Amino acid sequence: MAQKLPKKDVAIIGLGWTGSILAHELTDEGLDVIAIERGPWRDAPTDFPTTYVQDELRYRIRHELFLRPEQMTFTFRNRMDQQALPIRTWGAFMPMTGVGGGGVHWNAETFRFLPSDFVLKTHLTQRYGAKFLPEDMTIQDYGVTYDDLEPHYDRFEYLCGTSGTAGNLKGQIVEGGNPFEGPRSRPYPTPAQEQPFSYTLFAKAARELGYKPFPQPSGNLSQAYENPLGVRLGPCTYCGFCEWFGCGNYSKASPQTTILPALVRKSNFAYRTECEVTRINLDGSGKRATGVTFVDTSGEEWEQPADLVILAAFSVFNVQLLLLSGVGKPYDPVANQGVIGRNFTHQTISQAIGFFDKDKFNFNPFIASGSIGMCIDEFNGDNFDHGPLGFVGGGYMGQVQTNGRPIQTNRVPPGTPAWGAKWKSGVRDNYLSTVIPGTGVHGSFYSYRDVYLDLDQLYKDRFGRPLMRMTIDFHDNEIKQNAYLTDKFAEIIKAMGAKEVVKEPRKAPYDVTQYQTTHLCGGAIMGTDPSTSAINRYLQSWDVPNLFIMGASAFPQNAGYNPTGTVAALAYWSAEAIKTQYLKNPGPLVHA
Amino acid sequence: MFFDPAEGAAVEALVDRLIPPDPETPGGKDAGCAVFIDRQLAGPYGRRAGLYLSPPFIKGTKQQGPQDEDGPAVRYRKALAALDQYCRQEKGGAFVSLSDADKDAVIGGLESGAVKLDSVDGQAFFELLLGNTREGFFADPIYGGNRDMCAWRMIGYPGARYDYRDWVHRHNEPYPHPPVSFMGRADWNARKT
Numbered sequence: 033m034a035q036k037l038p039k040k041d042v043a044i045i046g047l048g049w050t051g052s053i054l055a056h057e058l059t060d061e062g063l064d065v066i067a068i069e070r071g072p073w074r075d076a077p078t079d080f081p082t083t084y085v086q087d088e089l090r091y092r093i094r095h096e097l098f099l100r101p102e103q104m105t106f107t108f109r110n111r112m113d114q115q116a117l118p119i120r121t122w123g124a125f126m127p128m129t130g131v132g133g134g135g136v137h138w139n140a141e142t143f144r145f146l147p148s149d150f151v152l153k154t155h156l157t158q159r160y161g162a163k164f165l166p167e168d169m170t171i172q173d174y175g176v177t178y179d180d181l182e183p184h185y186d187r188f189e190y191l192c193g194t195s196g197t198a199g200n201l202k203g204q205i206v207e208g209g210n211p212f213e214g215p216r217s218r219p220y221p222t223p224a225q226e227q228p229f230s231y232t233l234f235a236k237a238a239r240e241l242g243y244k245p246f247p248q249p250s251g252n253l254s255q256a257y258e259n260p261l262g263v264r265l266g267p268c269t270y271c272g273f274c275e276w277f278g279c280g281n282y283s284k285a286s287p288q289t290t291i292l293p294a295l296v297r298k299s300n301f302a303y304r305t306e307c308e309v310t311r312i313n314l315d316g317s318g319k320r321a322t323g324v325t326f327v328d329t330s331g332e333e334w335e336q337p338a339d340l341v342i343l344a345a346f347s348v349f350n351v352q353l354l355l356l357s358g359v360g361k362p363y364d365p366v367a368n369q370g371v372i373g374r375n376f377t378h379q380t381i382s383q384a385i386g387f388f389d390k391d392k393f394n395f396n397p398f399i400a401s402g403s404i405g406m407c408i409d410e411f412n413g414d415n416f417d418h419g420p421l422g423f424v425g426g427g428y429m430g431q432v433q434t435n436g437r438p439i440q441t442n443r444v445p446p447g448t449p450a451w452g453a454k455w456k457s458g459v460r461d462n463y464l465s466t467v468i469p470g471t472g473v474h475g476s477f478y479s480y481r482d483v484y485l486d487l488d489q490l491y492k493d494r495f496g497r498p499l500m501r502m503t504i505d506f507h508d509n510e511i512k513q514n515a516y517l518t519d520k521f522a523e524i525i526k527a528m529g530a531k532e533v534v535k536e537p538r539k540a541p542y543d544v545t546q547y548q549t550t551h552l553c554g555g556a557i558m559g560t561d562p563s564t565s566a567i568n569r570y571l572q573s574w575d576v577p578n579l580f581i582m583g584a585s586a587f588p589q590n591a592g593y594n595p596t597g598t599v600a601a602l603a604y605w606s607a608e609a610i611k612t613q614y615l616k617n618p619g620p621l622v623h624a
Numbered sequence: 625m626f627f628d629p630a631e632g633a634a635v636e637a638l639v640d641r642l643i644p645p646d647p648e649t650p651g652g653k654d655a656g657c658a659v660f661i662d663r664q665l666a667g668p669y670g671r672r673a674g675l676y677l678s679p680p681f682i683k684g685t686k687q688q689g690p691q692d693e694d695g696p697a698v699r700y701r702k703a704l705a706a707l708d709q710y711c712r713q714e715k716g717g718a719f720v721s722l723s724d725a726d727k728d729a730v731i732g733g734l735e736s737g738a739v740k741l742d743s744v745d746g747q748a749f750f751e752l753l754l755g756n757t758r759e760g761f762f763a764d765p766i767y768g769g770n771r772d773m774c775a776w777r778m779i780g781y782p783g784a785r786y787d788y789r790d791w792v793h794r795h796n797e798p799y800p801h802p803p804v805s806f807m808g809r810a811d812w813n814a815r816k817t
Contacts, residue, residue, distance in 0.1 A: 084806055086784040089763040100674035108688055117684040117691055120676045229795035269787040281786070396799050398781055399788040438762040438781045450735070451642040451754055452728065456649070456778075463779035464798075491678060543687040 034325055034333040040066045040302075043324050043338035045309045045353065048133020049596065050582035050603040051344035052287040052295060053188075056261075057607035058342075059298045061615065066336060067301075068326050070308040070345075071099070071130030075288055080136075080278030082271075088437040092276045095122055097137055099129035103308075106348065107488040110505040110541045112365065118491045118499065123545035125378070125552055126276065127346055131305060134346060134550060134596070135286040139275040139402030139434055140251025142194045142285070143593035144185050144601075146413040147178035147214045152589065155414060156424055165424065166509050168481045170375055172588040175560045175569035176605065178214045184604035185597060186217055189249075192285030193257030193265050196220040196249035210246040212409040225254045225268060225404055230395040230467050230528075234431035235406035237527035243408040248432055249597075250403035251285035261294040272435040274402025284402065307334070310495060312341055312357040312579065321359075321579045327495075339618075340578050340610070344603075347585040351376075351485050351555035352500040360556075360566050360575045365484050365503075371566045371574075373485035375554040376502065377590040380427065380475035380510045382538045384522035386467040386530030387445050393465045393529070397436030405432030408524075411517050412592045413476070423512040427475030427592030429521045433468055443468055445532055467525060471549060473517045475538075476592040480507055485555045506540040514538045551595050553587040558602075561624065568622040570609035571602060577620045580606055625666035626697060627658075630718070631704045635661060637720040639757045641727045649778045650771065652757055660760030660769035661700075661753075670697030696752065703749035706741035707734075765805045772810060776803040 041063040044051045051067050059065050074080075074097075090096045104127075107116035128134045148155045151173045156165060165171070188194075198219045199209025224247035227235070235245040252268035259265070268283040282289050295301055304326070311325040313335065323337035343350050354360055354372045363373035388395075407430030409415060418424050435441065443466055444458035488501040518537040526533050538548075559565025562574040571586055573579040582603050584595045591598075613621055627635060639652030639661070652658070664670060672695035681693045692699070707730075711719045715726055722730070733739030734750040741749070760769030762776075764784060770776065776783050783803035791799055802809065 082786045084784075086786065087764060087806070089759060089767060093759060093763075094669060101676035102674050105676045110685070110687060115682060115684065117682055117688045118676050118678065120690060121672075123689055226792045228792050232795065267789070269789055270792050271786045271788065394796050394798055396788075396791065396797075398785075399791055399799075436781060438776065438779060439759055442758070442762065442779070451731070453644050453646065456643055456646065460649075460778050463781065490680070541685075541687050545687070545689045 034335040036335045036337065039323070039337040039339070040064050041338065042066070042340045042342060043068065043336050044342040044344050045324060046070070046133060046345035046349070047131045047287070047303055048128070048344065048346070049135045049287055049600055051133070051342070052291040053600060053603045054342045054344060054582065054607055055301055056291050056295050057604070057611060059295070059301045061611055062300065064300050065302070067303040068307050068309050068324065068336065069131055069303060069305045071306065073305045074130045074132055074136060074278065076278065076280050076282060080280045082280040085277055085280045086271060086273045088439050092437065093439060095126065097128065097130070097276070097278065098122060099127045102494065104349070104493055105499060107491050107499050107501045108544045109501070109503055112482055112503055116488055116501045116503070119544055124543065124548055125550040126547070127349070127550070131292070132287045136278045136288070137276050138596060140284050141403040141594040142189060142192060142196070142249045142251045142597045144213060145178070145591045145593055145598050146212065146415070148414050149591040150174040150177050159414065160419060166507065169509065170479045170481050172375070172557070172559050172564065174588060175558050176602075181598070181601045181605055182214065182217060184601040184608070187604050188597060188600035190221050191259050191261070191290050192251050193221050193253050193259055194249055194251055194285070195222040195225050195254040197224045197247050199246055208246065210409050211244050212412065212415045220249065222254050222257055225250050225252065225401060227404065227406060228270070228396065228399045230397070230433065231404060231406045231431050233528045234524060237524050238406070238408050241524060241527055243410050245406045245408050245430070248403050248405040248407050248430060250401065252401040252403055253283055253285070259290055261291065263290055263293050265289050268401050270399050270401050270404070272398045272400040272437065275434055309353065310356070312343070312353060312359055314358065314576065318358070319576060321576050340580070342580050342582065344582040347583045348485065348500065348552050348555060350581055350583055350585040354556055354566070354581070355485070355487055355500060356497055359573060359579065362486060363484050365482050368481060371562075371564065373555050374564070375479035375557045375588050376483050376485045376504060377477040377479050377553045377587065378504065379549045379551045379590060380477050380506065380514050380538050381471050381473065381548040382475070382514050382518045383469045383472035383536050384518060384525045385443055385534045385536065386525040386528060387462060387532040387534070388465040388467065388530050390461055390465040395464060395467065397433060397441060397464065397466070397468070400433060400435050402434050403432070404434070405430045407432065411520055421512070421516060423509045423516070425476035425478055425509065425513050425592065427473055427517060429473045429517060431467060431469050432472060433470055436463070438463070441468060446534055467528070467530070473514065473521050474592055474594070475510065475514050475517055477510060477590045479554060479589040505542045506538065511538065511540055549594070551584065551590060553584040553590040553595060556581050556585040557588045558586040559588060570621045571606040572614070572621050574624065578618060580610065582606065626662050626670060630708070631701070632658060632662065633720045634704055634708065634718065637727065638731065638753060641724065641731055642754060642757045643761055650774050652761065654771065655761055655774050656769040656771040657757045657760035660763065660767050661756045663768050664756065665697040665700055671695050699749065699752060703741065703744045703746070706744040710739065710741055766807060773803045773805055
């Protein structure tokens with residue numbers, strides 16, 4: 033029997049980016065807020081100090097900062113007719129645990145989606161006709177527009193101190209920025225990061241091919257910055273240990289370096305770490321959340337009553353908790369009914385590697401940051417005519433190499449043996465003169481009827497509950513998109529002066545052992561129709577109006593950008609709706 | 625710590641062919657790759673601490689990832705025994721006693737699948753061993769491999785540094801400083817006489 037705790041105004045599940053943002057906004061309204069986090073407290077000086085965080089083996093190879101699969105994992109299959117098997121060790125994506133969430137280990141690429149990404153179905157249908165889209169593609173409009181979100185993107189960027197070069201200021205195209213981006217109300221808070229050799233070479237080659245390269249917007253700061261909450265960040269030192277690592281230098285925007293120092297000082301904010309929420313509790317009607325139940329490290333079960341519940345875990349953990357709590361109707365791909373688990377998506381990533389003459393090129397690949405790089409956006413979203421190409425979607429591409437960490441950054445030219453003297457000399461002769469962009473082609477992943485999340489029938493978690501099952505594969509549209517983009521990307525790498533270019537396009541079937549990104553999206557999507565979406569345009573559950581669901585689980589499909597900027601903008605947008613509308617009159621904000 | 629003497633000798637011989645010595649840089653054995661693997665197998669990695677190990681273990685597709693019943697420590701123990709048996713039967717002696725050419729032929733056979741081991745997937749063992757050998761060669765020396773940062777010196781990686789602000793804009797110029805590890809560098813601690 034769970035022990036009952038005193039009631040709070042708000043219970044927040046998860047203390048990452050969105051949990052921190054909502055906690056800060058709602059405590060500002062005077063509400064009594066508690067955040068409940070599955071993982072430990074983490075802070076820069078104690079958990080990732082600069083004296084030992086540069087450890088590729090410990091953090092990258094052995095996954096030190098991440099959730100342990102024995103604590104929670106998923107089962108996975110490509111197709112509905114396969115037996116799903118458990119993901120026993122992480123591969124294609126890396127779920128975080130602990131305070132700060134993905135904001136600790138991310139690379140801090142801080143993009144905005146294109147205006148057309150939010151009205152995708154309408155936009156593509158108008159331009160190409162409904163028949164142009166694959167029959168089983170289930171893309172939707174978000175129900176919010178870029179203009180709705182612009183002030184909230186702006187707030188997040190000024191919270192983080194994002195370094196970048198604006199490409200569109202209030203409709204004026206600015207040289208040096210991304211000319212395809214939506215209008216910004218003001219410039220980035222700090223200038224773009226300095227770019228080492230290979231990145232400037234990419235920009236030069238792209239410019240010569242007629243593209244408009246721009247610096248990748250970066251949450252690794254080009255200079256010291258004090259944000260509106262009075263929290264200070266330091267300049268990035270280009271150490272090359274960003275993604276998969278915490279920043280010990282206070283240079284990477286994360287909840288720890290932007291919000292938490294202000295939040296923890298508030299008397300109406302409380303948190304519990306190493307407490308795993310196992311259930312969102314509903315009253316007898318099933319239409320109202322009464323709070324949450326969580327388990328502490330000693331296995332003790334607690335009930336935390338609350339008037340308002342904010343689900344702010346990582347995207348797929350949101351969906352898992354909804355399925356396990358019986359909130360909303362589970363999605364059934366055969367009947368094409370239900371909403372929880374619908375429109376699950378990831379990303380379509382590929383690269384082209386450039387081998388250069390070692391006597392002429394020394395790239396010092398270890399001098400890097402997580403979101404350093406020069407990109408082009410000519411092939412993102414619907415920035416190019418898809419009519420003759422037979423696919424939709426796209427992505428940004430760029431030299432965005434994040435590191436030269438040697439266990440993984442030791443590529444050799446094709447034809448080199450995998451071991452022996454030739455391999456050894458191949459590594460020696462190519463380490464400094466090879467461009468390995470990593471997520472060089474960062475493509476969209478649109479949604480399909482048979483790519484979804486539901487509960488597994490066979491495998492159980494440590495509490496004896498079903499694991500969540502992922503059914504996901506690449507469809508022809510994404511494979512065509514990626515082949516086209518990878519070819520375009522390889523042309524630029526070649527034009528940099530590479531003597532040999534190796535294309536690595538993304539191929540089906542989707543492989544759960546191959547890291548792409550941790551951009552899992554969908555499953556509890558936003559929209560305008562309760563029969564095809566789990567939450568309304570304010571991220572409010574259609575079924576349980578005192579439950580708001582943050583995160584990329586809200587994306588009806590994934591765009592060709594990193595999701596965090598949009599996840600945070602949606603969180604601020606939702607927080608504003610709670611503050612200005614919901615609290616005055618608790619109930620559904622949209623009547624369907 | 626994990627290997628018995630014969631297993632340790634076999635792994636030293638294996639890693640020294642995967643990464644052979646040359647006049648500038650030690651091979652896998654002198655770089656400490658076998659020491660690294662021994663320590664890893666004795667620790668949480670060897671027993672798959674923290675991974676999801678609930679049954680049933682069903683063989684799936686390659687895309688579904690490893691579904692082995694055994695963790696790395698058990699896999700090494702079984703594979704090294706099977707390799708020893710193979711070498712004695714087919715090559716007339718333990719792996720360590722073979723000529724370099726014979727050793728390379730056995731390793732190449734594991735890689736290609738031509739060498740079949742008794743009850744062990746030789747190709748999967750080759751991939752495990754090669755991955756761990758590279759980890760040991762390039763990881764920080766505190767883990768037992770990359771002795772004297774020999775692998776980092778070989779490629780020009782400056783190690784556990786944290787601040788390259790003075791070199792970001794020095795395009796196409798070699799980085800001038802030698803590598804440093806978590807324990808510093810040998811010459812930092814040299815006794816001055």
